[in-house]
Amino acid sequence: MMISWDLILPVAAAMMAGGLVGIERTYHGHPAGFRTHILVCMTSCVLMLAAMHQATWAFVALPDQRLVIDPTRMSHGILTGIGFLCAGVIFREGFSVHGLTTAASLWTTSAIGVMFGVGMWNLGLIAAGATLLVLAILRFLDARLPHVGVMDVTLRWTRDTAPEEATLHELLAENGLKSVRIGHVISADCQFHEHHIKARGPMPLNVAGLSRRLGQQTGLAGFSVMPRDD
Structure with a gap:
């Protein structure tokens, strides 16, 4: 060969x-x-x-047959x-x-x-x-290029301290963000209430400002602010 x-x-x-x-x-x-x-x-x-x-393939065509192959x-x-x-x-x-x-x-x-x-x-x-x-x-x-950024925000509240969605909208608006979708998750022991938020805003996103504002919230056991980047 x-x-x-x-x-x-x-x-x-x-x-x-x-x-x-x-x-x-x-x-x-x-x-x-x-x-x-x-x-x-x-x-x-x-x-x-x-x-x-x-x-160059090692195959044998049938007798008297013409083989036409489409690559x-x-x-x-x-x-x-x-x-x-x-x-x-x-x-x-x-x-x-x-x-x-x-x-x-x-x-x-x-x-x-x-x-x-x-x-x-x-x-x-x-x-x-x-x-x-x-x-x-x-x-x-x-x-x-001027464009809108997207971030995922997860808020974990202790029991009975989770605010209404209207309050979350105001909190995001203070940092130039608008919520597109808000999801709710209750822990199995009912001790925590999580908000899963998809938010949009003009770039650059005010991640630091939002993080500082969330750190001041009473009853917030933890949070995650993740700008989307693909």
């Missing part, structure tokens, strides 16, 4: 492109990072190379199957959903591997560069 550079170079390029995207994800502490993106991009490339070189079916299977892996990095915490950007980067990385596998080097390199541009450079632009 001879190893051809036509096989080695696309795989190496796919590993490099996937690794660059993975470095950005790893640097920012996301669950699918360096090695995961390399494996996704490399595997997509290998599968497409196999589909593009079907003339695009392999890419359809890859991009469909990668959805299961992407679903693994998306998780919900309270009212927040995290991991959407990382899932999108895995899906894009898979497509980049497909481009290298079918020999479209120029499009693969363009896609890899554009992905890095969006993830690394546009991150700073996104942080400076």
Whole structure:
């Protein structure tokens, strides 16, 4: 069996492109990072190379039969199957959903591997560069664009001290926030009443001010203020 550079170079390029995207994800502490993106991009490339070189497959066609194989079916299977892996990095915490950007980067990385596998080097390199541009450079632009921020607030009150929702609305409004949703949880022993709040406000969010204000509340046994960042 001879190893051809036509096989080695696309795989190496796919590993490099996937690794660059993975470095950005790893640097920012996301669950699918360096090695995961390399494996996704490399595997997509290998599968497409196999589909593009079907003339070398060890199978025997039926006598007097002409076999016509469509390699695009392999890419359809890859991009469909990668959805299961992407679903693994998306998780919900309270009212927040995290991991959407990382899932999108895995899906894009898979497509980049497909481009290298079918020999479209120029499009693969363009896609890899554009992905890095969006993830690394546009991150700073996104942080400076005027937009509304979202945070998850959890308040744990001792028994019979939990305020009415109207009071919570006023408390949030003092710090430039507006509640979108308020959930109620009572502990099993009925000793604590928790409020799970999804709040919005103009960026930058006044997290420090809200935390100081919550620390002054009588009957508040504990609280959590978590700005959403994906």
